[in-house]
Amino acid sequence: MRPISTPGQISMREKEFDIVIIGSGAGGGVAAKELAPLCVDGKRIAVLEWGAKLKDEEFSGREVDMASKLFFDSGGTFTADRAMTLAYGRAYGGSTVIYTGTSLIMPEDVVERWSVPGLEFTDLHRRSMKYFEENNVHRLGDNEINDNNRLFLKGCEKLGYRVEQFPINVKGCKGSSLCNLGCPNKAKQGTDRVQLPKAEGLGVEVITNCRVTTIGDRVCEAIVTDPGFGEPSKWEPGEYRVKAKVVVLCAGGVVNSPGLLLRSGFCDHLPMLGRSITLHPALILVGEHEDSITNFHGFPKSYYCDEFMKLDKFLLETCMYFPFVTAKNLIGFGAQHSELMRAFPKLQMILVLALDAAVPENRVTLDAHGDLVIDYTLTEPVLDSLHASMLASTKVFFAAGARRVHAPAGKRFFIDAADADRVDELIPRANVKPGKISITSAHLMGGCGMGRDTTDSVTDGWGRVHDVPWLYVGDSSLFPQCSEVNPYVTVMALADRVAEGIRNNVGELLS
């Protein structure tokens, strides 16, 4: 660990708690709620959240405005080679404020492949079901599903592709389709609506606009600012030294948890810190129909197709994005690009996600200036998967009745329905060019992976950092490999488990 500043060197305000949780998303929010009963016994717990708590009326649905308020880097954090952009949340509720809320349990075979000592599928499944119930996870009725989703179902069924409906965590959804800009109707059951209010009700203090800069031995240095929006933080702007008598739990996500530990000097004894991140690389295709369809009205993501997961390592999902995000995901420019954008009400969209293997060279690290860098290389197998996913998606669009399709690796800007039987020829593998095609990630995983010891991991199967008994991790950076499904439920289940471990060890840690 690097030496942390001592009181007197810098004018810092001092705060003291028993447990400090960094981050309030799927991991931090769950941990806060699960540890909150300790407050009844007199323990003091703080959640330090970098982002703001927006007032209900601030969820405007305005694309650029909400992106700047709710995402790191407005949803466009670059990897080092600029070939990908990452989207992850910065808010009271973390990424649960800006995800779509599709809720899947990680399959048993994935848990087995993770091979984490003590981590069993039955345990994860039980915990996942707990959050299904807590978050009102259910499937929408037929009358709540819009055309964009129905057409995906139609196309997949016509081709004989296996398609399933996503369970989602909403209550009182009004079909605004603005999920990824923060639900304006309080319907999405993220930690901001469910776990954090419960935690605060039992005495947990959530401090927003609070960025932790360094972690020392049971102490965090943090800066509170005023971003000019949202509710004011409970602490005045300034620098703080926050002591944690028992535990510090990092739940800042894949970039910030390992990043914080790297900055704080924990890499010296943790060679795997920051390493083996997976990003579930994704891209969008659009199909244009003859007539307008309901696409930006209604819940955006009701179906997925996992037909190709085993052999070709990709998933297809329905999606619907906003004008700027749509525009930047199309290749080309000028008149043709504008023509497609003006067909917005006629557009069906598919999101494809490729399964990427965990390789140590893909990592969060620090550059020479101490700034965070995300070193990630799109491998040939991943590019192969993205290519194959484009072929499958294009066929789904045509099977659904689209008149033409825009595929980012297409030889032409538009592939017409008349050429539907030439899809394989018209979308060549050689056209899958990182840097030209917009490849993104919203499922960041790894960097503080669970495992046996410091040679293969950063934490044990309970999220405790190896050889640092007071330090835990409780977010998707725990994943030793890709979860292969949307990760938030798994994050919650793991955080639930991490919190249980902390509760069980409180006595030992206090002594």
Place this chain on the structure above:
Amino acid sequence: MKSLSSEKAEFLQVLASRIVPETTELDAVGLGRFFCIIDQALQDRPASVRRQFATFLGVLRWASFARYGNPLDKLRAERQDAVLRWFEDCPVRILRTGFWGLKAMIFMGYYGQPETNELVGYAPDLDARANLHA
């Protein structure tokens, strides 16, 4: 703009006219919003990113000189598009990614304005339950 010199901002406007032709139809207020959105996005990025963006604009402007004898903003439209298409598909990855970043900025400046939503037919509704089926 705080992030770019006036000369580079003018060049950015020329590029925008090829990337999103509708930017030429923006009135003074719309153009102001266009530059404001891009400027804010650049200001929110590290200084290194701002420098890279400005450098890329310079590279883009003068890349055509060897072939056409003029900087990009002095070429006629068809040749401008040819140069831009070359950059989009460039065998050199850093130039491809630079061009993608440029396009993203221009798309943000135009399509990121709520005022242009109507032009593409995007009409969000906070309660769209009655509109689910066409």
